Amino acid sequence: GAVVSQHPSWVICKSGTSVKIECRSLDFQATTMFWYRQFPKQSLMLMATSNEGSKATYEQGVEKDKFLINHASLTLSTLTVTSAHPEDSSFYICSAPSGGGWSETQYFGPGTRLLVL
Amino acid sequence: QQQVKQSPQSLIVQKGGISIINCAYENTAFDYFPWYQQFPGKGPALLIAIRPDVSEKKEGRFTISFNKSAKQFSLHIMDSQPGDSATYFCAASMTGTASKLTFGTGTRLQVTL
Numbered sequence: 001g002a003v004v005s006q007h008p009s010w011v012i013c014k015s016g017t018s019v020k021i022e023c024r025s026l027d028f029q030a031t032t033m034f035w036y037r038q039f040p041k042q043s044l045m046l047m048a049t050s051n052e053g054s055k056a057t058y059e060q061g062v063e064k065d066k067f068l069i070n071h072a073s074l075t076l077s078t079l080t081v082t083s084a085h086p087e088d089s090s091f092y093i094c095s096a097p098s099g100g101g102w103s104e105t106q107y108f109g110p111g112t113r114l115l116v117l
Numbered sequence: 118q119q120q121v122k123q124s125p126q127s128l129i130v131q132k133g134g135i136s137i138i139n140c141a142y143e144n145t146a147f148d149y150f151p152w153y154q155q156f157p158g159k160g161p162a163l164l165i166a167i168r169p170d171v172s173e174k175k176e177g178r179f180t181i182s183f184n185k186s187a188k189q190f191s192l193h194i195m196d197s198q199p200g201d202s203a204t205y206f207c208a209a210s211m212t213g214t215a216s217k218l219t220f221g222t223g224t225r226l227q228v229t230l
Contacts, residue, residue, distance in 0.1 A: 006160075034217070043206060043220045044161070093160050097216035106216050108153075108160035 002028045002098040006109035013084055014117055021079045021112045023050075023094030029074035030096035034106070035067075038091045050077040050094075084116045121209050123221030130228050136194040138224045140207035143188065147209040151218070152181065152192050155204045164205070165192070197228045 036044040056069035151166035207221040
């Protein structure tokens with residue numbers, strides 16, 4: 001199946017700093033990617049839809065100025081957590097539909113664990 | 118309208134037994150229903166999926182049963198193994214939303230020896 005990678009797999013940062021997480025589709029192009037956040041023992045919460053060549057679409061309640069998304073190419077989307085605080089500590093996961101933006105089969109990255117001290 | 122309700126929250130099954138996880142949805146526009154398996158510290162992995170035009174789909178030990186009139190679908194894991202111990206999420210999406218998934222709350226499955 002299609003492969004989605006994330007980098008880094010974990011990151012620890014000080015409060016107030018910014019952290020960038022990369023999501024790459026390794027063997028297919030993705031015009032759309034999705035970013036999720038998952039707290040321990042909870043379900044995945046969709047944060048935003050990343051669109052190649054256009055602005056991301058954010059879910060209700062997600063601060064677009066805090067979680068900056070850039071879909072720079074057909075294989076790369078980045079999520080930057082700006083001025084991170086301890087409450088931003090979470091497991092961040094990206095996904096991409098295979099075969100382009102309208103395919104129903106989604107593949108998920110391995111996740112990035114963020115710890116803000 | 119967008120919710121997908123999942124039960125049970127946790128499940129303990131003996132090795133060799135059948136694990137059953139249930140989901141119910143409200144939005145009749147949903148037309149794609151995948152199940153994902155997630156191990157601790159990992160991203161979800163697609164297990165099996167179904168569309169509403171069939172009532173059952175089987176892949177190896179995993180079977181999805183779908184009841185369109187009741188707006189319910191379930192995952193059956195036959196001959197459950199300790200390696201199946203993970204969290205399982207049902208999900209739903211609709212055509213035209215670029216595969217945007219609505220997830221259930223998850224079921225933590227533990228298969229004991």
